[in-house]
Amino acid sequence: MTYKDYAMNSHLFSLGQIGDLKLSNRMVMAPLSRSRATPEGVPTAMMAEHYQQRASAGLIITESIPVSHQGIGYPSTPGIFTPEQMAGWLRVVNAVHSQGGHIFAQLQHCGRISHRSHQPDDGLPVAPSALQPDGVAFTAEGYKPFESPRALETSEIKDVVEQYRMAAKNCLLAGFDGVEVHGGNGYLIDQFLRDGTNQRCDEYGGNVANRMRFLNEILDAVAEVYPVDRIGLRLSPENSFNSMSDSDPQSHFEKIVEGLANHGLGYLHVLETSMDIAGHVVGAPRTIDYVRLRKLFQGTYIANNGYTKERAQEAIQSGHADLISFGAAFLSNPDLVRRFQENLPLNRVDKSTFYGGGATGYTDYPRFGSETAVAM
DSSP states (O other): OOOOHHHOOTTTOOOOOEEEEEEESSSEOOOOOOOOOOTTOOOOHHHHHHHTTTSSSSSEEEEESSSSSOOSSSSOOOOOOSSHHHHHHHHHHHHHHTTTTTTEEEEEOOTTTOOGGGSGGGGGEESSSSOOOOOOOETTEEEEEEEOEEEOOHHHHHHHHHHHHHHHHHHTTTSSEEEEEEEOOSSSSHHHHTTOOOOOOOOOOSSSSTTTTHHHHHHHHHTTTTGGGGGEEEEEEEEOTTTTTSSSHHHHHHHHHHHHHGOOSSSEEEOOSOTTTTOBOOOSSSSSOHHHHHOOSSSSEEESOOOOOHHHHHHHHHHHHHHEEHHHHHHOOHHHHHHHHHOOOOOOOOOGGGSSSSSSTTTOOOOOOOOOOOOO
């Protein structure tokens, strides 16, 4: 297909694809942590309803799912490491599949972005290096200052990699169509990738190849469970959220993306900007040439950066992205695909209901026509 043909035939509502998975459109529901699980991390019936309402997306990527007790960083986040959690996610997956949708699980380990109150036996959070992040941790008792984490021993890293493999196995048993490995936003994998948080002197620190070793081992472990084309990766090269920094993000992430070639991943999902302390997208790219990063990745590329419908169409038609992920727009508009297709007004998102709570701001956003919509 020529470039002209690609531009003419590709748009947000044309068929998309990840590996052998056919998508009804190119709109992806981005991961959106909402802290609506039980205190034990079990997905609820309300969560199943929430995801089912948004199943018209070409693909849903779940909120971040801790791969283990050690990986928890926030209260009421749904895990995938107990039978009860798996049963809860099976209900969610079945609800999405009943509407003809597809859903991937985002696998996360928070690393140092945690607190001892979330950890097994009241232990310290773990990290590549014992560097305390700025800010406060969100705990069941409210906000508390972050603690200095414990640096993982080299011998312990294989155990963390195994947590990802087991989580992927549990996702397969729960019926997920695939998994996304969360390598961004200042969580454990990102902490290994960036030199502002990785000051190790062993084979997991130093140059880019060494800092990428942890990620490579996780991707290989997950690929023992899922076909590689059903595995995605999330990166956030310039995101300073969670006290993240890197001395040369353009060069380092070019090498990281080039290093992904051997994995044959189903997609690369990139946050093309930074986020604020509340985890909200804050603006246009500042330091990274994302066009170059996209060209370095040969597979399906999902772009995320507070895209409007118009900017998303441009990104698809130019070939910059194959799929576009939307966060707040999908949260507040369960029928976002229809609203974009028919140029309908959007519901206004209520940021005060983002985290915790009940149905308000979660399952009660109306579809168009059920009540008057208010433009964002």
